[in-house]
Structures are given as C-alpha cells and as structure tokens.
Amino acid sequence: MSAPLRIAALSAWHVHAEEYAREALNHPDTELVAVWDDDVERGKALAATVGVDFAPDLDALLAREDLDGVTITTATTVHREVIGKVIAAGKHVFTEKLLAPTLAECDELLEAARTAGVQVTVSLPRLAHGYTVALREVLEGGTLGRLSYSRVRLAHNGSTADWLPARFYDPAAAIGGAFSDLAAHPAYLTQLILGTDVTVASATYTDMTGRGVEDNAVVTVTSPDGAIGVVETGFVTPASPFSIEVQGTSGTLTYGLGADGGMVLDTGDGPVALDVPADVPNPFAQWVQAIRSGQETTENLERARALTALVVAANAAAAA
Incomplete structure (x- = not known):
C-alpha cells in the first residue's frame, strides 16, 4: 500500500x-x-x-x-x-x-x-450529497418533461447572529458578500438542473445589517430553452430550510419543503416520496483519487469554472 x-x-x-x-x-x-x-x-x-x-x-x-x-x-x-x-x-x-x-x-x-x-479539485460538496444523486436520476429520466422553472435556496444567520468573521465583509478579499460565498451552492445546483449555459437575467442584492456587502440576495437566470432559475441566499435568516424546487411540463420535484424535508415527485397523480440515497464520495475524496489515478476531476472543474462565470455575471448585474 x-x-x-x-x-x-x-x-x-x-x-x-x-x-x-x-x-x-x-x-x-x-x-x-x-x-x-x-x-x-x-x-x-x-x-x-x-x-x-x-x-x-x-x-x-x-x-x-x-x-x-x-x-x-x-x-x-x-x-x-x-x-x-x-x-x-x-x-x-x-x-x-x-x-x-x-x-x-x-x-x-x-x-x-x-x-x-x-490535480486540482474545487470544494463543491453538495454535488456529492444524496439528494443531488436523486435529483440527477429524476432529471436524467425525463420524468419532469421540458423544464420550465427551478428554485434553490440556501441561507443562514451568519450576519444577524454575528458568527461570521469580520473579514467576510471585505468586498475585496471576499469578492463580494453572500452571493459570492454561500450562494455558490445553490448556483452550481441551478446549473446542474438547467445547464451551465444559463445566463443571468437579474440580480437583487441588499445589505440589511449595514456591513457594506450583500447579506440578502436573489438572482434569476434563464436557459436557452426558456426555463427560469431562481438562486436565493442570505446571511440574515435563522431557520431557512435548504430547499430545491424543479418544475417541468410533466411534473414537479421538491426537496426540503415538506415537514419531513424529504424529496417529493408529483407527475399529476399526487405527491410521491422518493428515497434519497447515501452520499457519494465527497470532493476531497475525489481529489485524493485523482492524485492516485492521475485522472482529473473533469466535471468538478467544468462546474467550478461555470460557477465563477455565473457569480461574476450576477455581481455585475447587481452593480448595474
């Protein structure tokens, strides 16, 4: 060994x-x-x-x-x-x-x-979570039909509860606020759902705690096929569930919205709870394997690059 x-x-x-x-x-x-x-x-x-x-x-x-x-x-x-x-x-x-x-x-x-x-690997951990594995299976199976809408939300109370370090509010060092940091996760999940070729349609940033960077943000994107994606984040909500919603012409998939926070599929015959599998190896484990095998984590790098493109476009839209 x-x-x-x-x-x-x-x-x-x-x-x-x-x-x-x-x-x-x-x-x-x-x-x-x-x-x-x-x-x-x-x-x-x-x-x-x-x-x-x-x-x-x-x-x-x-x-x-x-x-x-x-x-x-x-x-x-x-x-x-x-x-x-x-x-x-x-x-x-x-x-x-x-x-x-x-x-x-x-x-x-x-x-x-x-x-x-x-070998370079970027920490995009939610791509390895079980709910994302289940989400991919539904998307690849075509059960939802032609996708029309998605919404992914991830937020916490880092600003209002004052547990984020002060350096997180330096717009130069942090390259922005909540959207450049926490929203990376709902952003790359939105790109997983609608494609990495989505374009930013609008960006609304607010600074509720007066620290000089956004701590509350919503960005909308559109796909070449006309679907709309909503990316939500913030540092000002203490009990905001991580949630995913995907709408298509044949059905709806949700995660994190019900009382049990599970994944639910509805294709017109009523909601059906879906099993969420175990997580797959996380980005760190993928990196170790890439070093050992000499094979780069190609999807990870493609998605990391696309994520930067989306964040740059969102920040530009918010500043316009």
Missing part, C-alpha cells in the same frame, strides 16, 4: 479551514503535516487546534519534497497568486470555492495545472 499523501493547510482565512484540515487528518490515504497562514497568530491557532506544526514560510513549505498537496482556504482574492505558486511547486490543490475571481484566472490556473500534471 502506498504511503499516505502528505498535505498542508494553507490559511485559516475561510470558515471551512478547519473542516478541510480535518478532512486531511481523517482520510485514510492522507496525512496533515503543517499549517501556513500569512496571519501568523491565526495560522498558529489553527495548527494548535488540529495538532500539527505551523510553517511560517510558504516558499519553504512548498519546497519540501515530502509534501504532496495542499488545501486552500485563503481569501478568494489571492487564489490566483497562492494556487499559482502551489502549482509551480508541483503540489496538488484542493481549494475552497471560488476557484478564482475571474474566468481568465480560472483558465490560467487550470492550464498551468494540466501542464504541470497537478
């Missing part, structure tokens, strides 16, 4: 930093060996929490021959710089979304990774 892949966690800027570090600790084929952060105290705190050494020098860390890959949880605005440096060092990359703030930067990083033989 091969030795475990040795992984370093780069930055505790993002709230998922510890989660991804623990993925490296807990996966049977990886070992977490270090934490780096440009904020020394923040990095030392994460290193102490997960029980590994803090590495103060990123270049020295990336030069280590015993390091195989990294998790990226820096500010989005420095993804191009930091991920580019990691790729140049020949280390594999598991990164928080967005891959990069612009399509040009996404393409630059992906081309560099392919040239270097480096």
Whole structure:
C-alpha cells in the first residue's frame, strides 16, 4: 500500500479551514503535516487546534519534497497568486470555492495545472450529497418533461447572529458578500438542473445589517430553452430550510419543503416520496483519487469554472 499523501493547510482565512484540515487528518490515504497562514497568530491557532506544526514560510513549505498537496482556504482574492505558486511547486490543490475571481484566472490556473500534471479539485460538496444523486436520476429520466422553472435556496444567520468573521465583509478579499460565498451552492445546483449555459437575467442584492456587502440576495437566470432559475441566499435568516424546487411540463420535484424535508415527485397523480440515497464520495475524496489515478476531476472543474462565470455575471448585474 502506498504511503499516505502528505498535505498542508494553507490559511485559516475561510470558515471551512478547519473542516478541510480535518478532512486531511481523517482520510485514510492522507496525512496533515503543517499549517501556513500569512496571519501568523491565526495560522498558529489553527495548527494548535488540529495538532500539527505551523510553517511560517510558504516558499519553504512548498519546497519540501515530502509534501504532496495542499488545501486552500485563503481569501478568494489571492487564489490566483497562492494556487499559482502551489502549482509551480508541483503540489496538488484542493481549494475552497471560488476557484478564482475571474474566468481568465480560472483558465490560467487550470492550464498551468494540466501542464504541470497537478490535480486540482474545487470544494463543491453538495454535488456529492444524496439528494443531488436523486435529483440527477429524476432529471436524467425525463420524468419532469421540458423544464420550465427551478428554485434553490440556501441561507443562514451568519450576519444577524454575528458568527461570521469580520473579514467576510471585505468586498475585496471576499469578492463580494453572500452571493459570492454561500450562494455558490445553490448556483452550481441551478446549473446542474438547467445547464451551465444559463445566463443571468437579474440580480437583487441588499445589505440589511449595514456591513457594506450583500447579506440578502436573489438572482434569476434563464436557459436557452426558456426555463427560469431562481438562486436565493442570505446571511440574515435563522431557520431557512435548504430547499430545491424543479418544475417541468410533466411534473414537479421538491426537496426540503415538506415537514419531513424529504424529496417529493408529483407527475399529476399526487405527491410521491422518493428515497434519497447515501452520499457519494465527497470532493476531497475525489481529489485524493485523482492524485492516485492521475485522472482529473473533469466535471468538478467544468462546474467550478461555470460557477465563477455565473457569480461574476450576477455581481455585475447587481452593480448595474
């Protein structure tokens, strides 16, 4: 059996930093060996929490021959710089979304990774959840007919309950507010439903808590076939269920809307509860497999690129 892949966690800027570090600790084929952060105290705190050494020098860390890959949880605005440096060092990359703030930067990083033989995977975790597996099966089976409408909502109370760190409200570092961060999940699920070729029709952002970035947002998209998609998010709702609704000419599929939060299909003969299967391997596990096999996580990268395109278009529409 091969030795475990040795992984370093780069930055505790993002709230998922510890989660991804623990993925490296807990996966049977990886070992977490270090934490780096440009904020020394923040990095030392994460290193102490997960029980590994803090590495103060990123270049020295990336030069280590015993390091195989990294998790990226820096500010989005420095993804191009930091991920580019990691790729140049020949280390594999598991990164928080967005891959990069612009399509040009996404393409630059992906081309560099392919040239270097480096595996890149972006954390789009809800594509691996059981409800998405069930959703794909219904969509691929054509039960809903020609799709006409979808709505996906994901929101929390990070602003009103004040548990998000202040740096999440820096529009430069975060590349926006709630839509650039939390809405990534309903956005890529909307693209799964209606296609990655949807275009942004409108974007409504509000700043209810006065922090300078949107904390409440609704974006509508349209597909080439005329379907309308609604992407909803926010940092101001304490009990907002994650939910999916898909309408077609032959039926309706919902998830998270009933009292039990289950998946329900109605094709005209009344609602039928559908079984939701187990989750499939998550993006971190897919990344480890990609490193071992040398086969990139193609769908993940295509969807990560399309996600950046949608977020960029939505932010532009909101600012217009």
